[in-house]
Amino acid sequence: MRRYRAVASGAVAVALLATATACGGGSSNEGGSNESPKTLTYWASNQGPNIEADKKVLAPELKKFEQQTGIKVKLEVVPWSDLLNRIMTATTSGQGPDVLNIGNTWSASLQATGALLPWNEENFSRIGGRDRFLEAALGSAGAQGQDPAAVPLYSMSYALYYNKKMLADAGVAKPPATWDELVAAGKKLTGNGKAGLGAEGSNLSNNIHQVFVLGKQHGADFFTADGKPDFTSDGAVAAVKQYVDLMAKDKVIATGNAEYAQNQSLGDFAKGRTAMVLWQAAASTFKSQGMSDDEWGVAPVPVQSGTPGQGKAVNSMVSGINMGVFKNTDNLDGAMEFVKFMTSDAEQKILCAAYGSIPPVKAAQNDPAFDRPELKVLRDTLATSAAPLPQVPNEAQFETLVGTAVKNLFAAAANGKPVTTESVKAELTEAQQQMPQQ
Structure with missing residues (x-):
């Protein structure tokens, strides 16, 4: 079993070990979070059958974001076998992406490192408000009683x-x-x-x-x-x-x-x-x-x-992918714009339809694409008979x-x-x- 470097945040020590997938797939940006206020680095998790499939899904959406905002997103799709290790290395080195995907079961563990931006009411207001998201999905975004460490991006059961x-x-x-x-x-x-x-x-x-x-x-x-x-x-x-x-x-x-x-x-x-x-x-x-x-x-x-x-x-279990922002990003405004874009009603419909997941944004579920039998079972399960894994450090x-x-x-x-x-x-x-x- 491979062990990862321990990370301390105050009195909390988090010694993370290798894992495979969380809830459901590159070289890192070692030089820092971004090159200019018009550039963001994004680590996406491997959601499709392979990394090339993810790039095919995400590339046109990132281009759309660039056209709307002038901000270029440098994408890296990270395999699940490497993702947690890469994230933990970034929390200790301070050299990682601006925005990243995390398995929702890791939320409390990564929250304990202090490296991720907490989603308080002010930050939620910048992306349209907390109440846009399913409460079940927010239940797997960090420890109970604390501001979430990330926001839901794709929900599954x-x-x-x-x-x-x-x-x-x-x-x-x-x-x-x-x-x-x-x-x-x-x-x-x-x-x-x-x-x-x-x-x-x-x-x-x-x-x-x-x-x-x-x-x-x-x-x-x-x-x-x-x-x-x-x-x-x-x-x-x-x-x-x-x-x-x-x-x-x-x-x-x-x-x-x-x-x-x-x-x-x-x-x-x-x-x-x-x-x-x-x-x-x-x-x-x-x-x-x-x-x-x-x-x-x-x-x-x-x-x-x-x-x-x-x-x-x-x-x-309440399964899914959350989207986080590294607290030390040099482009917080751009990162928040990107999270807002990826969790917008329109993008949620596009991305979740492509990946066969359930939109954690409530308004996005009102689309025929999410009415097929498979997603009805997954959606009903998430709403009525799923529970979050323990949200502990x-x-x-x-x-x-x-x-x-x-x-x-x-x-x-x-x-x-x-x-x-x-x-x-x-x-x-x-x-x-x-x-x-x-």
């Missing part, structure tokens, strides 16, 4: 994607709504080189997203009310075991998935090797891999029983350490080793012991 023909051929009449139904369907769909469900055992953040949701369903939060890690509660152990057991006991996830990294499970799904996958806003990736829209369907992520909702019926370490614990357990399952309550608790105990002391 998880859903269960399924191959219509594979389910029909296996005699599965409808997508599973509970985990028992998913296991039963998955067993019918597994065999002859195909698997019922896809997973990405080496994708640390995706591991966290899945076990966080299962944790909520088992009554666990992974942190106490005062922000201390609580990885070994009965609910947390049960959640991790239930997820890994989909491979270890239920055999509906192929053992090779233990080594899968970002988007590999989507490739198997698009090629008909896997019948179901839990993902966020996946339509554009399926299309890029040659899968037509009528081949797949979408349904809410299963719950233990009943229907999705709050409390133990939560079935997604050590959230990024949580993603890495517990995500790695889940990775290790998948590796054990893939190698035929037993995954027991005791082995799960041992991995989570080790993860908790490595968490920084507050």
